Amino acid sequence: MAGSSAALARQLLTKRGITYATKHSETVDPRSTAYRNIHDMAKGIGAATSANSHVGYKRVPLDPRMLRALITLHDRYGYKLKISEFVGGVHGKNSRHYRGLSFDANFINGIHVGSGAPHKKVMKLCTTLGATEVRGPGDPNHNTHIHCAWK
Template sequence: MKPTRLLASVALASSLTAGAALPAVAQPAAPRTTAAAAAAETTATPSAQASAKKIAKNNGIKLLNHHVSGVKDARSTAKANIRDAARGKKAYTSRYAHPRGVKVALNAKMLHAMQQLNAKKRFTFRVTAIAGSKHSPNSAHYKGRAFDVDIVNGSYVSTRGPGLTKAKRLMKACTSYGAKLVLGPGHSGHSTHVHCQW
């Protein structure tokens, strides 16, 4: 063996013994299968699905099956959003909203809180919108992280009287369940409903 080859072999052996890594060879990324892509498009998380099933069966939580705007889009109502999540699917935004008719996974923490607001805190309430309806362009509704309520414990949300008192209690309860933003009477554009966002 020539001295140069011998020196190169010794250098390689000592670098391996010292723990030096050999140059990495890039591996091509595995192509995403059609089935995997379809599953990512349509599947909700198991915890979101479990909470949605409880909400769907709960008589204390009324889910609106139309839009307060009067625009018809049955697949994006609050009731349809929960029904889809209960089936393990993503929910639709409205065709007339900013992201038109896209699918979004409903946030599991939000759904758990929604269910617990009735089961633990004993609120009865009506949900007017989750992912559907029209909101501000970057609204958390379009990401499946917010819901709106217009009736709390039998009173319509308002700026005075029982409607205000009950709305404030619900707002405080949403915060206790980890809501990042809670809006209601006293906030611009929220005098007749409570917005809870995760």
């Protein structure tokens, strides 16, 4: 799985409409930003969780189904996304983020989620693309981003 995830991460890095956060809101651990996560996965070394998270610092692969969904959202549906988190940051104790199964996006097509971004359309597409846990504005703790996770 890590090999295909690395190849998909390298492919994602070529997508001009997908960008990655370089900071967290809950931690200052620079090893675990979305930017570092995707670059480290592209190198095949896995994405780093944050030292102050529920699981501490460790490396996990990013799920290929999730990475393929991001590519599809961009290539097939034309969405430009800013990914705020993969495995870094601080989430619920049993969060799928810590296992490399989730992404959070806080901007869609340059518009902040919760301020007019077409988040409902992207959330529905995430479900169509296999996500089994999809949250966004209106869900607790998700008013400023969407969360799409696979099992």
